Amino acid sequence: MSHINWPQKVEEMTDNVNRVVDNSTLQQAHSPPTFKLLKILSSRNTANRSSAPIECEIAQYLLPSAPPYETLSYTWGSSSRDCPVRIHTISTPSADKSRFSPRLPHRSSQLRYVTSHLQAALIKLRRVSEDRVVWIDQLCINQRNVEERNAQVALMADIYRNAQRTIIWLGSGNILHQDEAFIADTASRMNFRPVVREISSIHDQDLLKELIGFGKGAHFSEDGMRRRRALAELLNHSWFTRAWVFQEAVVSKTSQIICGGLEMDFDIFINLLDGVCALDNRDIGLNQSILRHSTGYEPVYLMRATRFEYREAIIWANKHTLLSILWQAQSYFQATDPRDKVYAFLAFQNDSDHGRIRPAYENSVAYIYTDATARIIRQTGLLNILELASKDCHILSDLPSWVPDFSRPPPSLPFIPHEVSSDFEAAKDTHHCWLTADDDWKFLWVQGRVVDKIRSICEIEFEDDGTSETLNEYLKLSKFKNWVTDQDKAPSSSLKNCLRSAKEDDLEQKLLRTLLAEGAKGHGALGSLNYDSEEILDAYRSEHITLKAKSDGMLDYSYKSSDSKTIRKLKRRQHCLVWMKDIARICRNKKFFLSDDFYFGLAYRKIREGDLICILNGSRTPTIIRELTSGEEGSGYRFVAQCYLDGWMQGECPGGRTLQNDEIRTWKLI
Numbered sequence: 001m002s003h004i005n006w007p008q009k010v011e012e013m014t015d016n017v018n019r020v021v022d023n024s025t026l027q028q029a030h031s032p033p034t035f036k037l038l039k040i041l042s043s044r045n046t047a048n049r050s051s052a053p054i055e056c057e058i059a060q061y062l063l064p065s066a067p068p069y070e071t072l073s074y075t076w077g078s079s080s081r082d083c084p085v086r087i088h089t090i091s092t093p094s095a096d097k098s099r100f101s102p103r104l105p106h107r108s109s110q111l112r113y114v115t116s117h118l119q120a121a122l123i124k125l126r127r128v129s130e131d132r133v134v135w136i137d138q139l140c141i142n143q144r145n146v147e148e149r150n151a152q153v154a155l156m157a158d159i160y161r162n163a164q165r166t167i168i169w170l171g172s173g174n175i176l177h178q179d180e181a182f183i184a185d186t187a188s189r190m191n192f193r194p195v196v197r198e199i200s201s202i203h204d205q206d207l208l209k210e211l212i213g214f215g216k217g218a219h220f221s222e223d224g225m226r227r228r229r230a231l232a233e234l235l236n237h238s239w240f241t242r243a244w245v246f247q248e249a250v251v252s253k254t255s256q257i258i259c260g261g262l263e264m265d266f267d268i269f270i271n272l273l274d275g276v277c278a279l280d281n282r283d284i285g286l287n288q289s290i291l292r293h294s295t296g297y298e299p300v301y302l303m304r305a306t307r308f309e310y311r312e313a314i315i316w317a318n319k320h321t322l323l324s325i326l327w328q329a330q331s332y333f334q335a336t337d338p339r340d341k342v343y344a345f346l347a348f349q350n351d352s353d354h355g356r357i358r359p360a361y362e363n364s365v366a367y368i369y370t371d372a373t374a375r376i377i378r379q380t381g382l383l384n385i386l387e388l389a390s391k392d393c394h395i396l397s398d399l400p401s402w403v404p405d406f407s408r409p410p411p412s413l414p415f416i417p418h419e420v421s422s423d424f425e426a427a428k429d430t431h432h433c434w435l436t437a438d439d440d441w442k443f444l445w446v447q448g449r450v451v452d453k454i455r456s457i458c459e460i461e462f463e464d465d466g467t468s469e470t471l472n473e474y475l476k477l478s479k480f481k482n483w484v485t486d487q488d489k490a491p492s493s494s495l496k497n498c499l500r501s502a503k504e505d506d507l508e509q510k511l512l513r514t515l516l517a518e519g520a521k522g523h524g525a526l527g528s529l530n531y532d533s534e535e536i537l538d539a540y541r542s543e544h545i546t547l548k549a550k551s552d553g554m555l556d557y558s559y560k561s562s563d564s565k566t567i568r569k570l571k572r573r574q575h576c577l578v579w580m581k582d583i584a585r586i587c588r589n590k591k592f593f594l595s596d597d598f599y600f601g602l603a604y605r606k607i608r609e610g611d612l613i614c615i616l617n618g619s620r621t622p623t624i625i626r627e628l629t630s631g632e633e634g635s636g637y638r639f640v641a642q643c644y645l646d647g648w649m650q651g652e653c654p655g656g657r658t659l660q661n662d663e664i665r666t667w668k669l670i
Helices: 006-015 117-124 145-162 177-189 202-212 222-235 242-253 264-285 297-311 314-319 321-331 365-380 384-386 471-475 475-488 495-502 504-515 533-540 543-551 564-587
Strands: 036-041 055-062 071-072 083-090 106-116 132-135 165-169 255-260 262-265 446-458 588-594 600-604 612-616 623-627 637-645 666-668
Touching: 036 145, 071 242, 071 297, 083 117, 106 117, 106 165, 117 165, 145 242, 165 242, 177 222, 177 264, 202 222, 202 588, 202 623, 222 264, 242 262, 242 297, 242 612, 264 297, 297 321, 314 564, 321 365, 321 384, 321 475, 365 384, 384 637, 446 637, 471 475, 471 533, 471 564, 475 504, 475 588, 504 533, 504 600, 533 543, 533 564, 612 637
Parallel strands: 055 083, 071 132, 071 165, 165 255
Antiparallel strands: 036 055, 036 132, 083 106, 255 262, 446 588, 446 612, 446 666, 588 600, 600 637, 612 623, 623 637
């Protein structure tokens, strides 16, 4: 097999694409990067500030020598551009900071049309007697010029990093009603400790109780409920789930939210949300909080946590890669152009220029996703990205089987969570070796060893509609146990021997271990708690006793009992149940299966009986692949899913088997 240089391949393919280029706006390939800045000219008319025509100047600058400017982070809203803005274009690009002078001659003047949402932002940003310099993508990038769009999107992270401030425009609507001033005042007076989500003083508690009207007889006042609904409505704004805002919020030096009459520092705004949620968690439980169920709840905390880590270089280097960011973003952020589900996060690439993903909007979505996946695999030497590539996750039909469909969120939680470390090391210290036999970019060659085949798949479904009140109702351990023992009717003698020799406790522990994908460590802070298999089974079996004790108030801190040992045991069980409920979400949209050698497994729904289970070099979990049938185009294998296979997750072989004695095979994934 021959090696291929992927970047060279990308360049060769790009050269074959026909382009329409406006030479007057293009940056030369070897010239320093330039970008355009917009000056919003003052209204000079206080009486008709909102109705006066908007006039702006636009000029081009070298990024390092640009004048002080702000950036705008917003949503386009309607795609219709029918609101006029008068644009005066300065005659020549210059690094001279005096270029934005009203006395300089203009090369041209024309009407440009923008969306109504941007027009409202321009009116809000326009000052009465002083001009304002800003960068706004809709006006500073010629969206119809692919070459210019490619170059400017590659610069966007630097544009936001170098700005004095980013304005987050949420619209001129009256979302917060008459409470804007009260909410802003409360937030500014809080001493809340960011990141740790802890109400640090009685002073903060009193402020928050006054804000949301809670604390008297466990009831919310009418004013408090109105403010809580207003904050939730604000978090439901589409800005919080727009793909581009993540990069904009994370890399900016400082950000300010503007919504109607409310103007508030972004970090102070998040501190306010922290305080309200912390109070809700303490008094009514976080799941009962209206803020917790808003669409912006998870994205806003992801932005804040990433902002903190981005500024701490050591934490960032040890924790984050482009893959980890794409992993999280796939679940929470949306984009009108599916290519932006990759391009909106390029700020978080490795600093090394080798193998960097570069915007190329002339290419198809399938090619861009394939290119990004291949580069991530080559840079890391790992196949972790395959976790996102299950066919359960695909909408785009022309993607290779091994490429994630970044345009949609995954249907279930991954086996390797992005935010915590995992114990899984199925391939131990091996790395993926980039090999190819031809020049088709849709193929991925992988190496590894066959472990087993899928023998039978259980059709018992996990309830994912929120109707399961207890862990027993959700996991249905007894039903899975019955299904497994029914396999005793199968003719396989090895299967019969395994079933007959297994103790009941051992069988249930293996089932729980598989259904919870033990080792994935949950998906949050609860994953740091450790329980052995016996303790997990005991907590599961005793769930009804623990729930009864909780309803009787025996687990409250104020409860007094002479039998402290029993109370401690009940509390330990309760904590274990909470932990189990958290990680049990990993079962959603997955299937339980048995292999030929009677190993228990868990994988996405698209698996079939007879699929191969392999340990691929560079993969932290076992991988399921399927040979293409004679009726399918080409020859090779289809990637199906990564999976949990009990006994095989830490790179050790159960039953004394050694993979070293098995032949290393090579597969072409299509």
